[in-house]
Amino acid sequence: MLQAEQVLRERYQLKHQLGQNAGRQTWLAEELETQSPDRDSSSTSTRVIVKLLAFNPQMQWEELKLFEREAQVLKNLDHPRIPQYRDYFSVERQTGNGLPWFGLVQEYIPGNSLQQLLDRGQRFTETQARQIATEVLNILIYLHELSPPVFHRDIKPSNLIWGKNEQIYLVDFGAVQDRATAEGATFTVVGTSGYAPPEQLWGRAVAASDLYALGATLIHLLTGTAPADLPQDNLRIQFADRVQLSSGFVDWLEQLTEPAPERRYSTARQALESLNFIDSLPSSVEPVPAVRKSTTNSVVPQVVIVELVVAALACIALPSMFSMVHKAKQAEARQNIGAMNRAQQAYFLEENTFTNSIEKLGIGIRAQTVNYDYSIQATPKAVFNYGVSRKNGVTSYVGAVFVVPTTPSNSSTTENEVNTVAIVCEANSPRTARPAAPIYQKSKPVCSPGTRKL
16 A cells, blocks of 8 residues: 555655555655755655545446546636645556556645534634635635536535635545536535435536535534434524524525525525624624612612613614615525526627527526526517516515617618617515506606616
């Protein structure tokens, strides 16, 4: 077997084995580099991670395909929070104790995985969880918005490194999937129980699958209990009674871990925008200090005054807190309606018509989410995109795209060209009914009564 201090390819000196599992080994190694003759030292070294896969008769062919896919995907990634690809090689049978080995070399990130911190008894606060969520979502925005998009498919505490620079890194792309390889193909079920969403265990992964895994990871950090060990209700992870969190953050986590992918946030960018809205909410509610009992009547007026002050502050603060929660939910619809408008304009440019199908727009928006029902009403000259609230206290939205004739600058041309203009309108008050559609008058789109332009 491979041993410490062994040098592979005359370049990578194995130092400490970090993990081993079914023909796989992960080593902390040093990359040796020859110095120029005028240097005092003959060589220097750089720490790297070397992942090795033994090619043996018992190995499933799919394992090698995943290993090669990881190397290929990493080679094309360039993000400061993803370890950089350095090399991919094979090891001869003589070196590998009779087995050929394949090696993948990556940048080493000094720090500890979140799983290591959990194992040491560390529990994470809401503020820390929000920071981790924000940093991971920014990584996922990069991955998911590549062309083709890249899905990690195995986000969990052991694959998130809390670096010594206090930043979060996403590692281990062994389960990675890019859309180019997934379209029309059956791929191996990957992921970790408790963190992988239901659709991934059925062999399908979408952008929202990584969001579910992130939500399950955050729940583990906050509760100290692995999600597979927490109770479930209709496949929903039950965690709210085990932690003290702001209501907005609980709602956000619950939507992130909805069992049905169409009820989750559809994109990492959408989830981050929603989180940013609730980020100003207090992470916890500090208890009011208890008033000691006294045998004297002089304390009673003081207690009454304290209670009145607390009640008055609550009357001021609570409406604001609830308002922020609703704004976080409404951010979803504002973003989606705007995206639907832009997609309809692009669709009209290609097809010379609008579509009633959300799926044909190709922007990953579902017809129903936790907070909204989305629908389209298309006509030859206009299309109306609706985001109707499913909850009281949350505002509904409507967008419209109108076909506008334009007179050509060349007077010899008799045919008119066409253009499109768009508008997004917000209902004046929270409602669960479809708002009035915008109209086109006096050469511009206008919001109808009961709505206002965004």
